Amino acid sequence: MAKEKVDLLIENASELVTLRGGTKRPLLGEKMRDLGIIKGGSIAVRNGRIVSVAKTREIKGKFESEETIDASGKLVMPSFVDPHTHLVFAGSREDEFEMRIQGSTYMEILEKGSGILKTVNETRKASKEKLLKNCRKTLDIMLRHGTTTMEAKSGYGLTTKDEIKCLEVMKLLAQEHPIDIVRTFLGAHAIPVEYKDKADEYVNLVINEMVPAVTSRRLAEFCDVFCEKGVFSVEQSRRILLSGRKHGLLPKLHADEMTRLGGAELAAEMRAVSADHLLFASDNGLRAMAKQGTVAVLLPGASFSLMMNRYADARKIIQLGVPVALGTDYNPSCWVENEQTVIALACREMRMTSAEAIVATTVNAAHAVNRAQNIGTLEPYKKADIIVLDVPNQKFLGYRFGVNLVDKVIKEGKLVVDEGVISE
Numbered sequence: 001m002a003k004e005k006v007d008l009l010i011e012n013a014s015e016l017v018t019l020r021g022g023t024k025r026p027l028l029g030e031k032m033r034d035l036g037i038i039k040g041g042s043i044a045v046r047n048g049r050i051v052s053v054a055k056t057r058e059i060k061g062k063f064e065s066e067e068t069i070d071a072s073g074k075l076v077m078p079s080f081v082d083p084h085t086h087l088v089f090a091g092s093r094e095d096e097f098e099m100r101i102q103g104s105t106y107m108e109i110l111e112k113g114s115g116i117l118k119t120v121n122e123t124r125k126a127s128k129e130k131l132l133k134n135c136r137k138t139l140d141i142m143l144r145h146g147t148t149t150m151e152a153k154s155g156y157g158l159t160t161k162d163e164i165k166c167l168e169v170m171k172l173l174a175q176e177h178p179i180d181i182v183r184t185f186l187g188a189h190a191i192p193v194e195y196k197d198k199a200d201e202y203v204n205l206v207i208n209e210m211v212p213a214v215t216s217r218r219l220a221e222f223c224d225v226f227c228e229k230g231v232f233s234v235e236q237s238r239r240i241l242l243s244g245r246k247h248g249l250l251p252k253l254h255a256d257e258m259t260r261l262g263g264a265e266l267a268a269e270m271r272a273v274s275a276d277h278l279l280f281a282s283d284n285g286l287r288a289m290a291k292q293g294t295v296a297v298l299l300p301g302a303s304f305s306l307m308m309n310r311y312a313d314a315r316k317i318i319q320l321g322v323p324v325a326l327g328t329d330y331n332p333s334c335w336v337e338n339e340q341t342v343i344a345l346a347c348r349e350m351r352m353t354s355a356e357a358i359v360a361t362t363v364n365a366a367h368a369v370n371r372a373q374n375i376g377t378l379e380p381y382k383k384a385d386i387i388v389l390d391v392p393n394q395k396f397l398g399y400r401f402g403v404n405l406v407d408k409v410i411k412e413g414k415l416v417v418d419e420g421v422i423s424e
């Protein structure tokens with residue numbers, strides 16, 4: 001019988017992580033420990049999509065290809081989805097990091113006009129070209145570390161013009177780079193200096209001017225708010241998310257990061273796609289999220305960088321049946337591009353197993369950005385977004401840390417990183 005021709009075969013993986021069954025709904029509770037592993041597995045790819053996933057003998061009996069990748073002794077899995085980044089910014093904040101080492105808190109730094117507001121200042125001054133150049137570097141690093149889809153938030157412009165500028169930078173980047181970028185409007189990231197003590201006026205600007213300007217240009221699909229004591233209240237956050245929803249933006253929320261404000265409850269009430277951080281979320285809020293299917297995007301890199309000595313209670317969140325995803329929170333106060341580092345932190349500081357952390361950085365993260373129909377698992381018809389890691393089994397993720405374990409990255413069937421280097 002003639003073999004069916006395909007474009008690419010990835011063969012002989014010591015473990016092939018399929019995550020089958022995670023497309024319709026995120027994997028919850030105990031199911032986060034079942035990765036659907038095929039030992040000695042292979043994948044057939046055609047036109048950028050997965051055609052078949054099975055034992056190597058079965059795949060080789062059915063398919064042939066001129067291009068093959070031998071994954072003997074290696075782990076093959078869906079590439080990472082980073083569901084929470086603040087990609088576009090100018091400058092850096094290493095001085096503030098040193099202040100934190102010496103004991104200043106995030107809010108103290110913010111009150112001194114540093115923190116977010118320093119980055120806002122520099123981002124406003126930066127040209128589109130400058131921002132593009134910065135971001136290209138970041139995206140290359142992320143790609144080499146196995147991320148092929150990311151969410152990116154605006155939020156360092158805080159004027160209509162500068163928020164649009166940052167979202168347009170993301171749009172341009174996505175056209176030229178292999179990484180897919182999901183755009184989120186976060187005009188309510190901080191209250192800019194010119195609106196100090198006039199938060200409600202700024203909220204009105206976000207609602208009346210920014211949201212319509214962003215949506216009429218089709219620059220975002222999500223709307224997010226930093227709902228926090230001293231930033232945006234629950235009531236202000238609700239108004240902004242409602243106006244976003246009216247204009248077709250799906251809600252997301254920075255919720256209960258520093259204080260218990262009721263962010264988790266608000267996210268559930270708004271039927272948000274995700275609520276992120278959640279260090280101080282109440283049990284009732286988490287239960288409401290579980291009921292709505294709102295994904296908890298946990299960001300241990302932020303706790304680690306802010307030296308909070310506190311992490312989201314991942315064990316409880318998983319046990320309550322909330323879908324859990326993990327993101328980098330890449331931003332100038334938490335400068336990490338690598339989801340493998342986040343997995344290492346999640347295992348150690350939040351007692352997630354490597355299997356749970358893999359689910360949280362792939363299929364559940366795809367749900368957190370509304371992309372699970374196309375990515376996040378290795379199953380027929382999905383995009384062939386695949387990574388090959390130079391480790392023999394999935395338990396090495398998190399266990400080995402501080403180096404890049406990703407050997408190859410395949411984006412829609414194309415080898416874009418080989419032996420850790422981006423292909424030209």
Ligand code: ZN
Pocket residue numbers: 084086254329
């Ligand atoms: Zn954030």
